[in-house]
Structures are given as C-alpha cells and as structure tokens.
Amino acid sequence: MPAPATRLICTLTATATALALTPPPAAAAPAYPGHTTSRYITADGTPADTLRAHDAGCADATAGHHGLRILFLGTQEHPDRLRHPGTTADTTTPRIPTTAAADIAAAYTTGFATCNTTGATAHLALGVNNKNDGGTDPATAGADWARITDTAARRAITPAVTVTAALDAEPSWSSPAWARAWIDAYTATTDRRIYAANSAGGCPTPEQDSTTCNNGWTVADIHYLATGAAPTVHALPQIYRTDGIQARQWAAISDWGAHHRNQPLRAAGALSQHTACTQRGGCHRTDNTPRQAWTQLRDALDARDTTRVHALPYATDMRWP
Template sequence: MNSSHRTATHRITTALAVLALGTTTAAAPAAAASYPEHTVSRYTPLSGGNADRTAARDAGCAEGRTGRDGVRVLFFGTQEKGDKLRQPGTNSGSSSARVAASTASDAATAWAEGFNECRTGGATADLAMGVNNKSDGGLDGAAAGRAWASVVNATDDTGAVTITAAIDAEPAWSNPSWARGWVDAFTQASDRTLYAANSADGCPTHGSTSTSCNNGWKLSDLHYVATGAASTIQAIPQIYRTDGIQARQWSAISSWGATKGSGPVRFAGAMSQEAACKQRGGCSTTDNSPKDAWNQLYTELNNHSETKVSSLPNATDMRWP
C-alpha cells in the first residue's frame, strides 16, 4: 500500500435514512475534514557519533508514545560534494560538522526503532528523510537528487515505520533549474514518496494576475517541485505566517496547476514551526500553531472551486532536537 494512503485520515459520510412515509431526502453535503492533531518533525544536525543514534531513537520513541499516525520529517541539512551533509541552518562558510550522507540513514533507522519500541494504539509513521535545496554545496541539482535517492533507497522500512523522503525547496536558496533538476533526478531514481515541505517566497496570492515569485521562480516552478514532476510527490508546505498569506500563496500555486492543465497541488498536510520558534525565538509573525496552520490552508483551499480538497490528513510542527 502506498505510504500516503497509510497515513491519510479519511472521513466517510453516510446516506440519510429513509423517512417513515417512504420518501427520501437529498444526500447531505460531505462533512468538513477535522484537524488531525499534529506530529513532531525535527531539524536534525548530525555529528557522526553515537549520540546521533541515541537522540534519534529517543525522538522516535517520543513520537511513538503519542499514538498518532502521520508524517514526520527529519531535516538533515544541506548536501555537499563528496557525499557529505552540512548541518541545518548553516551556509557554506560554516565550521559546523560535515558527516557522511549515510549517517542520515543510521539516524532514520534509529528513529524507527524507537518509534516501534514505544508506539501505542497501533500508530504508524511515514518518516521523511529530508534535505534542502541550498545550492552552495558544490553539487548541481541533478547530482544532489540522485545522491539523496541513493541514501533513502538504502534505508529500509522497519515495522510500523515507512521510510520516505522530503525536500525543503525554497526560492531563496537556489535558482529554479537547480530545484527542478533535484526533483527530477530523485523521482527518477526512487519510487519512495517525496514530501515537498516547501516555501513560496514572494509568490502572489490567489486572484492575482502575477505569476512571479522570488529569485526568478514562477508559479510553474513551485507547482512542478511540489506536484508536477512526478506522481510520487505530495506537498506539506510551510504555513508559518500568522496572517495566513502563505496559505493564500499555496492556493494560487494550486489554482495555477488546475487552470493550466497540470492539476491542483497534491496536498498531504501543513507544516508549522511553533516549537522551533519557542526554542530559538525571533518569530514575531511566523509562529503559527500547528492547528492554525492547518486551518488556514484547509480553509483557503476550500474557498475556491478549483483548489478544493476533501481531506488534509497531516499537520506537523518543526522543532530543534
């Protein structure tokens, strides 16, 4: 079974009963989807030591104890040449540790072991192994995408945990060709679900005639890396802003696809960063709660006929370890 189907929460509506006089009424409209409760996703800096596995196992155990199904993302940072990973939140000039990319596989396996050991209520998880699209690591997009597919493909599903992948593609971090090349290469080399936990920097909101976003990106590029490149991609976009503008940007991206023949965005949920903001500070307008992020996206999508969704099965909140 496709992993996205395992984690989705579906609502089923029932037909109205036949009235005593033998007449029937029209079917009631489908019930609105309900907030699914959030999972915890993590920025995961790796040092290459045993502490990485211990921390990952503890994180998986904590999520298992919640008894919640759903997607969890571990963001490992930036890919660099030589099959290395640089820690999240750093640039090429950082002195932070560089570790073998295979270390991410070890951490994901440890997370899965912890989840399986501690899970309650028959909970299942899609564990998405993620990197970003920072293009300062000495790799072109296609090479980086193929390399990450190799790491993810080498990481086995374990018990109730399905190993998937994630990309945090943000217009500020690369040109659109780099990101498109990454997604094309990854999806050609792996049939694992790829969760697009992307931002939409500078994109217009629904109803605008503009199609331009920051750094030379267009709505077509955002749609491509979040859905259009392959059927295995599902979007869990960043809905951090408390004013709801990011939800309106993503409805514009989905509307572009629906009206241009590429189809609406395949949304799997919404991503927030409330926990990370509480840990690090500096989030005066970007600390949406998981529920607010989910509600903003679900409501906005269902405000427009071409972007309506019947479900939005995941809400996940970023934190630092």
Template sequence: MPTTRARLLAATTALLTLTTTTPATAQPPTQQPRYPGHTTSRYITAHNTPADTARAADAGCAAATTAQPGLRILFLGTQEHGSRLRHPGTTRTTTTPRIPTRAAVDIAAAYATGFTRCNTTDTTAHLALGVNNKDDGGIAPARAGRNWARIVEAAARRADTDHLTITGAIDAEPSWSTPAWARTWVDAYTATTDRRLYAANSAGGCPTPGHTSTACNNGWKLADIHYLATGAAPTLHAIPQIYRTDGIQARQWAAVSAWGAHHKNQPVRFAGALSQHTACTQRGGCTRTDNTPEAAWRQLRDALNARAATAVTRLPYATDMRWPAT
C-alpha cells in the same frame, strides 16, 4: 388560467433556464476535513558520533508514545560535495561539523528502533528524510537528487517496519536556488525511486488568489512551485510551510493550486501543513511566523476550500518543527 399541461411546460422551461444560467463552478465541499492532530518533525544537527543515533532512538520512542499516527520529517540540512551533509540553517562558510551523507541511514534506523520499542498502540507513521535545495554545496542537482533517493532507499531497507515507512522530503525555497536547480533535483530523485517525496516547500513571493501575476521570488514562477510540489511525479505530496499568522502563505498555496488546476488540470496534491511553533519557542526570533500546528492546518484548509477548483476533502497531516534540545 393555464391548463395543467401548460403549467407543467412553463415550470420545466423555468427549471431548464435556471440550470443553464447557474455558473458551472461547483461549490466547495460541505464535508470539511477535520483537524487530525499534529506530529513532531525535527531539525537534525548531527556530529557523526554515537550520540546522534542515541538521540534519534529517543526521538523515535517519543513519537511512538504520543500514539499520534502520521508523517514525521527529519531535516538533515544541505547536501555538499564529497557526500557530506551540512547542518540545517547554515551556509557554505559555516564551520559546523559536516557528516557523511550515509549517516542519515543510521539515524533513520535508530529512530525506527526507538519507535518500534515504544510503540504499544500499533501507531503507524511515515518518516521522511529531508534535505533542502541550497545550491551552495558544490554538488550538481542531478547528482544530489539521485544520491538522496539512494539514501532513502538504503534507509528503507534497514528501517521499514509494519508500522514505520521511510520516505523522502525536500525543503525547496525560491531564495535558495534557481528553479532549474530545484527542478533537476526533483526529477533525479523521482527517476531513481518510487518512494514518496514530501514537498515541505515555501511559495515565497508568490501571488495570492485574485492577482494576475505568476511571479514569485528569485525568478521563480507559479509553474515552478507547482512542479516541485505535484507536477514532477505522482509520488510528490505537498506539506507546505504555513508559518505566518496572517494566513498569507496559505493563500499563496491556494493560488499555486489554482494555477495547477487551470493550466495542468492538476491542483496541488496536498498532504497537510507544516508549522514551526515549537522551533520558534525554542529559539525565538519569529515575528508573526509562529503559527500553531492547528492554526497552520486550518489556514491551509480554509484557503483551499474557499474555491471549488482547489477544494480538498482530505488533509491528513499536520506536523510541527523543533530543534534538538540543548
């Protein structure tokens, strides 16, 4: 029978062998983030009339009365030449009214006024003023990004309060521009302001984990998606579109984050998930793209936490898009 010393040595050797042969990859966290509840984000279809600010004030009041802290996004559409904004969901040939870009400052200030007036619970929020990366507006991307950063700064000077912080947002989608256009826009924005930029982007056509391809739609690559959501600057925070009920968009973003972890030692810096359930209810036409905000958030969390390299312990926001009431 082995001596006590021999048994101890054998046990130690076995433990070392087990330790060195166990894969180095850590396990996903056992402490999963809990669903935070959702806020309402809005498409803004302004007409450069007093009704624009009245509606914004009402929206701010409605946000405050929910007592739900967190991020809200106001998407104001596409930047055009001549310092104009075109409604969300439209193209260059659309005849809908254009508004001066600076009208976004008045809208943000009115929202902040309504939020402050109705905020009886000391609720705190980020209000992100957003545009998209459609390149059909006749404006160069560097100028567009720089101009939007200045709009966000101007809005912050008027509308920042102890409870409401003004930030920026971009809805960057591969089908709407070249990757170079979108990269240049983000570079210009982040070079002009330190205000946070929420990337409410899509990863259209990108692979899911387990695939070797790095190609996405319209000539974009995983590298471009990662750059526009995290890589360009530390002020970027991703709140991607997780619309599809089958979960593929969450898995695409897990692949983007895995690419960043492997190639840049930088998984995506996620703030939460964006859904469009209310917008779909209002206008219809959503075939399997009407995730509830909770379903979207859980899909993203679970896809990220399926692998240690992309796992998150915080995912603080869920926000759901809506159109203006008609």
C-alpha cells in the same frame, strides 16, 4: 377536481422533479487530524547522533500520534556530506557522511518500535533542502537522496514505520533550474513518495494578477516542485505566517495548476514551526500553531471549487532536537 389517484401521481412526480433539481450536499470539509513532531537534525558524526534519533523515535511512539513526521538533515555538500540545517557553506559546524542519514533513520525506527505500546504508525520522511552552496550537482544530489531513502526504507525493522523523503525547496536558495533538476533526478531514481515541504516566497495570492515569485522563480516552478514533477510528489507547504498569506499563496498556486496543468496541488497537509519558535525565539508573526497552519491551508484551498480538498491528512510541527 382530480381523483385521489391522480393527485398522488402528481405529488410523486413533483417530489421526484424537486429531488432531481436539488444539488447533492457538499462533501464535509476535512477535520483537523492532530499533529506530529518533525525535527531539525544537527548531527556531529558521533554515537550521540543515533542515540538522539532512537530517543526521538521512542518519544514519538509514546505520544501515540499517527502520521507524517520529517527529519530535516540539512544541506547536501560535495562530496557526499551533509551540513546542519540553517547554516551556510562558510560555517564550521560538523559535516557527516550522507550515508549517515540511513543510520539515523534506522535508529529512529528502532526507538519507535521499542516504545510503541499504543499501536502508532509513522511516515518518516528524510529531508534535505535545495541550497546550492554546497558544490553539488543537482541531478547527482537528487539521485543520491533517492538511494539513501531506499536504503533507509529497507532497514526499517517495523511495518509501523514507512520511510520516505522530503525536500525543503525555497526560491531564495537556488535557481528554479537547480531545484527542478534535483526533483527530476529523485523521481527518476525511485518511486518512493517525497513530501514537498516548500515555501512560496514572493508568489502571488489569489487577489493578485501575477505569476512571478522571488529569485526568478514562477508559479509554474513552485507547482512543479510541489506536485507537477511526478505522481509521487505531495505538497506539505510551510504555513508559518499568522496572517494567512502563505496559505493564500498556495491556494493561488493550486488554482494555477488546476487551470494550466489540469492538476491542483496534491496537498498532504501543512508544516508549522511553532515549537521551534518557542525554543529559539525570533519569530515575528511566523509562529502559527499546527492547528492554525493546517486550518489556514484547508480554508484557503476550500475557498474555490478548483482547489477544494476532500482530505488533508497531516499537520506536523518543527522543533530543534
């Protein structure tokens, strides 16, 4: 029988060996952060535009929710105009000068500062889409939006609001070359962050052996627009569908990036449209709540080691003004 001292040494050695062989505990999955409100802006070139933006900023500050929110201003048109979200080139809705976006952002920031009794902070992203029916050159449009965003950021009157940009890039709205030229011009003109509030229409899910998406786009194009173009590009994908397929598509895109670019998605959170659906109707299985959208994306990304996230800070929900 070994001496007591020998038994102690053996016990300590066995314990140390067991600890060395035990894998470290997995990091806890991110917890739902709560959601902010993002807005479609339907400006008409009157003083009401800035009044509505001021009121929106005040409402958001009063709600006290920290984080990202997007003001989607629609489509860039030539020369230097913005067209309402959700419209086409032949619509007769008012157009506003592109520079008016900075005025709207300034009014929002002033409203936020005026009503901010809760200590809330905001990342305010000024958003446009990749519709190419406005006669704009994509490189010119991307660079212009970078300059508008920089101007709006300089005009912010409170450190509680950080102004940045967003792009709603969808395969059905342009060629991939057009969208790539836009994001390249934006990132070459400013180092200000841009949130990719994009769709992945027609892209595969992890169960599918494909790299093609709608309208001639590929998974490589989707990944480039949402992460690959520059370190300042952060993905905030549209996770509208209640069946979770959009979250799985983005997980497949992230996995593709991990394997082919050594770069999974730089995921910032999820975009939903629950409030907009409630306001307008017509949403068939595309009305995820913000929590549902965010949770679907987190779970899809966490399903494999290559795409697992340790932070997913934002959930934001679209509404009409």
